[in-house]
Amino acid sequence: MTYNPLDPAVTANPYPHYARLRAEEPVKWLDMMQGFAVSRWDDVEEVLSDGKTFSSAQFWPALLGEYDPVPEVQPMISLDPPGHVRIRKLANKAFVPSRVGVMQDRIRSVTHELIDAIFAKHGAEGTFDFVWEFSGLFPVSVIAEVLGVDIARRVDFKTWVDDLLAAGNRAAYGPERLAEIERSSQAIRAYFEEVYDERAANPGPDLISGFIQAEVNGERLTRSEVLNMAILLLIGGVETTTNLLGITFAHLKTHPDIAQAIWADPGKIPALLEEMLRFDGPVQMLFRHTTCDTRLAGVAIPKGSLVLPLLGSANHDERKFDRSEELVLDRNPKEIMSFGQGPHFCLGSYLSRMEAKSALEILTARFERIEVIGDTVKWSDSYFARGPKTLPVRFKAR
Numbered sequence: 107m108t109y110n111p112l113d114p115a116v117t118a119n120p121y122p123h124y125a126r127l128r129a130e131e132p133v134k135w136l137d138m139m140q141g142f143a144v145s146r147w148d149d150v151e152e153v154l155s156d157g158k159t160f161s162s163a164q165f166w167p168a169l170l171g172e173y174d175p176v177p178e179v180q181p182m183i184s185l186d187p188p189g190h191v192r193i194r195k196l197a198n199k200a201f202v203p204s205r206v207g208v209m210q211d212r213i214r215s216v217t218h219e220l221i222d223a224i225f226a227k228h229g230a231e232g233t234f235d236f237v238w239e240f241s242g243l244f245p246v247s248v249i250a251e252v253l254g255v256d257i258a259r260r261v262d263f264k265t266w267v268d269d270l271l272a273a274g275n276r277a278a279y280g281p282e283r284l285a286e287i288e289r290s291s292q293a294i295r296a297y298f299e300e301v302y303d304e305r306a307a308n309p310g311p312d313l314i315s316g317f318i319q320a321e322v323n324g325e326r327l328t329r330s331e332v333l334n335m336a337i338l339l340l341i342g343g344v345e346t347t348t349n350l351l352g353i354t355f356a357h358l359k360t361h362p363d364i365a366q367a368i369w370a371d372p373g374k375i376p377a378l379l380e381e382m383l384r385f386d387g388p389v390q391m392l393f394r395h396t397t398c399d400t401r402l403a404g405v406a407i408p409k410g411s412l413v414l415p416l417l418g419s420a421n422h423d424e425r426k427f428d429r430s431e432e433l434v435l436d437r438n439p440k441e442i443m444s445f446g447q448g449p450h451f452c453l454g455s456y457l458s459r460m461e462a463k464s465a466l467e468i469l470t471a472r473f474e475r476i477e478v479i480g481d482t483v484k485w486s487d488s489y490f491a492r493g494p495k496t497l498p499v500r501f502k503a504r
Contacts, residue, residue, distance in 0.1 A: 108123075109123040109124070109126070109127055109134070109136070109140065109143065110136070110138055111136070111138075111302075111391070111489035112138055112139075112275055112277060112278045112489065113195075114487060114491075115281075117485055117486075117488070117489055117492075118483075118485045120390065120418060120419075120489075121386075121418070121419075121422060121431065124145055124416060124418060125419075125421035125422065125431070127143060127416070127419060128145045128146050128423060128424070130418060131145075132144070132145050132146045132149060132403045133145075133149065133402050133403045133404075133405040133407070136414070138277070139154060139412065139414060140412060141393075141411065141412030141413060141414050142301060142402075142405070142407055142411060142412070142413050142414065143391075143414045143416055144402065144403075144413060144414060144415045144416060145419040145420070145423075146403070146419070146420065146425065147420040147421075147422050147423040147426040147443065148424060148425070149402055149403050149415075149419040150415040150416065150417065150419075150420040150443060150447075151404070151443075151447055152402065152418070153394055153413055153415045154392070154394075154415055154446055155447055156364050158397065159396060159397055159398060160394035160395070160396060160397075160413055161394060161395050161396070161397050162393075162394060163180065163395065163501070164393065164395045164412070165243055165392065165393045165394070166180065166415060167395060168393040168395075168412060169271075169273065169274050169480070169490060170270060170273045170274070170291075171273060172277055173270065173273040173276065173287050173288060173291045174291070175270070175291045175292070175295040175333075175337055176295060176330055176333045176334040176337065178330050178333050179328065179330040181332050193307065200455060208250075209248065209251075209252070209294060209341060209457075210460070210464070212243075212251060213246065213248055213460065213461055213464045213465075214464055214468065215410070216244060216248060217244060217464060217465050217468045217469075218248045218468065218472075220240050220244055220247075221240075221468065221469070221472050221473075222237070223239070224239055224240065224501075225311060225503060227239075230502070230503040231501065231502045231503065232500070232501065233479065233498060233499065233500050233501070234498075234499060234501065235496055235497060235498055235499075236351075236355055236423040236476070236478075236494075236497040236498070236499045237348070237352050237493075237494055237495065237497045238496065240346075240351075240465075241347075241348045241349075241351035241352050241355075241465075241497075242264045242348050242466055243260055243261070243264070244348070244351070244461070245343055245344055245346075245347035245348055245458075245461055246260040246263050246267075246340075246343070246344045246348070247260055248266055248343070248457075248461060249339065249340060250263065251290050251340060251341025251390060252312070252313050252339075252343070253313050253314055253340065253343075254301075254305070254310055254311075254312020254313060254314050254315065255297075255298075255301055255314075255336075255340075259297070262293070262297075263340060263344060263452075264344060265290065265346070266290040266291075266293055267288055267294075267340065267341050267344045267345055268486070268495075269287045269289075269290035269291070270287070270290060270294070270341065271345065271486075271488045271490060271491045272287060272486075272488055273287050273291075273485055274488055274489060274490045275487055275488060275489065282443055291316040294337055294340075295333065295337075297307025298314075298333045298336050298337060299333065301314060301336070302314070302318070302333060304334060305318055306318055312387055313336075313339070314332065314336050317332045317335055318332055341456070343493050345388065345493070346388050346389070346458045347457075347458045347461045347462055347465075348388075348493060349388035349486075349492060349494075350379070350382065350383065350388050350458065350462050350493075351462055351466075352494040352497050353382060353386050353387075353388065353463060353492065353493055353494070354379070354382050354462075354466070354492045355476060355478055355497060355499065356377070356478060356483045356494055356497060357382065357385070357433060358387060358478070359477065359478035361433055363392050364378065364433065364435050364457060367435060368466070368470060369470050369475070372466070372467050372470050372471070374436075375463055375466045375467060375470075376433060376459075376463055376468075377437075377438055378435055378436060379459060379462050379463060379466070380437075380438065380439055380442065381433060381434060381435060381437045381438075381439065382433070383421075383442050383444040383445075384421045384427070384437070384439050384442045384444065385421070385422075385433045386418070386492065387417060387418055387421060387442075387443075387444035387492065388444070388491060388492055388493055389417055389444065389445075389446075389490065389491060389492070390416065390417060390418040390489060390490060390491070390492050391414050391415060391416050391417060391418070391489065391490060392414070392415050392417065393412065393413075393414060394412075394413045394414075394415065395411065395412055395413065396408070396409055396410060396411045396413060397409065408487045417443045417444060417446070418492070420443040421442055421443050421444060426441075427439065445458075453483065458484060458489065471504070472503065472504055473501055473503060474502040474503065474504045475500075475501065475502050476499050476500075476501045477499060477500050477501075478497060478498070478499055479498040479500055480498065483497065484496050
């Protein structure tokens, strides 16, 4: 068994490969990635916590390459402290729990609107695609309101984000798929250029207007920095919750006892989500580069090397978790690696958890059942972000 993150068979189920890495080569050189994969919890934690040795500066170029929509500036995700702090302070204003809490009513209303649309289209019983008719539209509707962008374009947003994240697999694609990614990169840039011009002329209460007007230490963000921040937050706001919900229903198919438990007692939903984030998280790896020669788990890593901390593997480390390969509803993990660690810990983690919790509470209240059709899930072709590409389900309304 070899670990090749560009192989669709590995992307479909990376966990047996992670187990082999942890057991035999916890820090392994990958020719196809030209970097070192890091698979054990303690080593992943060290990489993410030591920003001086393991820099984030090349994160976005490593992921998107030539398909970066705003290549002229580094996004927040690729900035090391202290430069990272200036941008993060601004973004933090959108994601503090008090502000996110105000969005609770809107999150619930979006959930009901999408379910109403499903019932209107399919009746009280039938089938629909959970990703393209619910989970892919739900979080993008919320983040669209936060950013102040047109919710009617939410299918475009989802398509653009999926294509951009697929750029991580660009080495494995032919010209046709690469052309699709290029079109999406250009389209998302063009869209946010228009939004910038509109908000610069007529600012509103939305986040993009706030970025345009905000000052940190007497300096305003440049146009490119605002575009970059908006696109990054759209990607984060769309992908994490969409994938978390899709992953959850994919695994409820194979764990009917857990499905029965949360339908009987929705109070178990927060515990399910924490364990699902650990068991099969929506972000599988991150990217760092060494700023000096170093060693990790006894392996020499030269200066300038790409290092790939495998979040999904760390969350399955048997040194950290008992029964680590099992989905255990009442596990209540005290720590998970799903939103990263250190200075780049995910800003949207609170929002994503709240969105997923609200969605599941309403879904279990309004559906008597939702069951995935078939035994094979078609997973996205990104080794960075994990989630079902499509998820046909059979349902019955209450």
